[in-house]
Amino acid sequence: MLPRHAHGAGLGFRRELIEALKAGVPEAIRFFELAPENWAGMGGRSAKELRQFTERYPFVCHGLSLSLGGPGPLDEALLRRIKAFMSEHGMALYTEHLSWCADDSHLYDLLPIPMTEPAVKWTVERIQRAQDILGQRIGIENASYYVAPPGAEMSEAEFISSIIREADCLLHLDVNNIYVNSRNFGFDPLAFMHALPLERTCYVHVAGHYVEPDGLLIDTHGAEVIDPVWSLLEAAYTRIGGTVPTCLERDFNIPDLPALTAEVEQIARLQAAAAPRKAA
Numbered sequence: 001m002l003p004r005h006a007h008g009a010g011l012g013f014r015r016e017l018i019e020a021l022k023a024g025v026p027e028a029i030r031f032f033e034l035a036p037e038n039w040a041g042m043g044g045r046s047a048k049e050l051r052q053f054t055e056r057y058p059f060v061c062h063g064l065s066l067s068l069g070g071p072g073p074l075d076e077a078l079l080r081r082i083k084a085f086m087s088e089h090g091m092a093l094y095t096e097h098l099s100w101c102a103d104d105s106h107l108y109d110l111l112p113i114p115m116t117e118p119a120v121k122w123t124v125e126r127i128q129r130a131q132d133i134l135g136q137r138i139g140i141e142n143a144s145y146y147v148a149p150p151g152a153e154m155s156e157a158e159f160i161s162s163i164i165r166e167a168d169c170l171l172h173l174d175v176n177n178i179y180v181n182s183r184n185f186g187f188d189p190l191a192f193m194h195a196l197p198l199e200r201t202c203y204v205h206v207a208g209h210y211v212e213p214d215g216l217l218i219d220t221h222g223a224e225v226i227d228p229v230w231s232l233l234e235a236a237y238t239r240i241g242g243t244v245p246t247c248l249e250r251d252f253n254i255p256d257l258p259a260l261t262a263e264v265e266q267i268a269r270l271q272a273a274a275a276p277r278k279a280a
Contacts, residue, residue, distance in 0.1 A: 242274030
């Protein structure tokens with residue numbers, strides 16, 4: 001059995017892939033990621049199939065709907081379900097988007113948080129409450145967005161850094177999100193990444209995206225990773241080392257398992273070439 005803590009290169013755990021994975025998990029795939037909202041409390045065949053995998057491989061929980069920066073009450077019932085689910089399956093890491101996605105109901109989109117001091121305080125308090133309920137530090141993911149947050153009082157890197165420092169949480173680094181935002185809003189992705197508190201990185205995402213006819217990039221997780229994003233991932237490893245668990249996201253237009261494995265193997269090659277993480 002592999003260690004219960006995720007490491008190396010991993011893949012998003014999709015129902016579309018379960019039959020292929022049941023036939024054999026490629027050596028390059030060392031862990032899986034899932035959205036706990038889609039699996040917690042599920043019974044029947046799906047629950048049995050999940051158990052078959054969680055007994056053999058580490059899993060990471062990556063949330064979709066906690067709405068850490070949202071105006072509505074924090075969903076503490078969801079957090080308690082997630083805690084029980086993680087305990088049941090021996091999962092050690094939980095991350096969420098630094099965004100908001102709900103008010104009176106879910107909006108089914110990840111929206112940017114206004115980058116202001118009051119928003120920092122509000123989000124920090126919610127992250128701290130989430131960590132208290134889960135009994136562990138969580139990772140927050142830098143999100144993609146398509147409209148600049150209104151009334152910004154600080155840069156995005158300053159906003160993220162302030163929240164991580166004040167909440168005493170961890171960074172979930174998404175290199176594709178950085179690249180998408182940099183192209184859409186005209187900034188240097190490498191400089192942005194190096195302005196983040198990379199020493200707090202607990203987890204990494206890499207993915208593909210879609211280019212609209214007018215040049216707008218959309219973070220779809222529905223295409224192959226492109227060379228500039230691979231280069232940004234390689235640059236990240238020079239700072240964080242090659243041991244931080246890194247997941248390939250693919251949410252639709254899902255190719256066959258060998259094609260996905262080839263991208264996971266590219267992650268593993270970049271990790272192997274990186275020096276060990278330096279002490280903070």
